[in-house]
Amino acid sequence: ISSIIAELNTDQFCRLKLGIGRPAPGADAADYVLEPFLKDETIVIEASVDQAVLALECLMVEGIDAAMNKFNMHDKQEGDE
Known part of the structure; x- marks a missing residue:
C-alpha cells in the first residue's frame, strides 16, 4: 500500500480489504x-x-457510501441487515 500511496501522492483512495484472521501467538505473520x-x-x-x-x-454503480453501508461487515452483529 505504501508504494501506491507514494505513486499517487495521496492516501485518499478506496480500498477493499479481505481479512484472513491472525496467526497463532508466536507464529511468524x-x-x-x-x-x-x-x-x-x-x-x-x-x-x-x-x-x-x-x-x-x-x-x-451506486458509489462509495452505498457500498460501505451494504458491505462493511466490521461492526455488524450476526442477524443484522
Whole structure:
C-alpha cells in the first residue's frame, strides 16, 4: 500500500480489504499470510471473494457510501441487515 500511496501522492483512495484472521501467538505473520489456505478456509475465502465482487459492482454503480453501508461487515452483529 505504501508504494501506491507514494505513486499517487495521496492516501485518499478506496480500498477493499479481505481479512484472513491472525496467526497463532508466536507464529511468524509473513509465513501465516503466505501459506496456502486449508480446505475449509478455501470455502470461506471463495465466499468472501464473491462478496468482494458484489461490493466492487456496488461501488461502481451506486458509489462509495452505498457500498460501505451494504458491505462493511466490521461492526455488524450476526442477524443484522
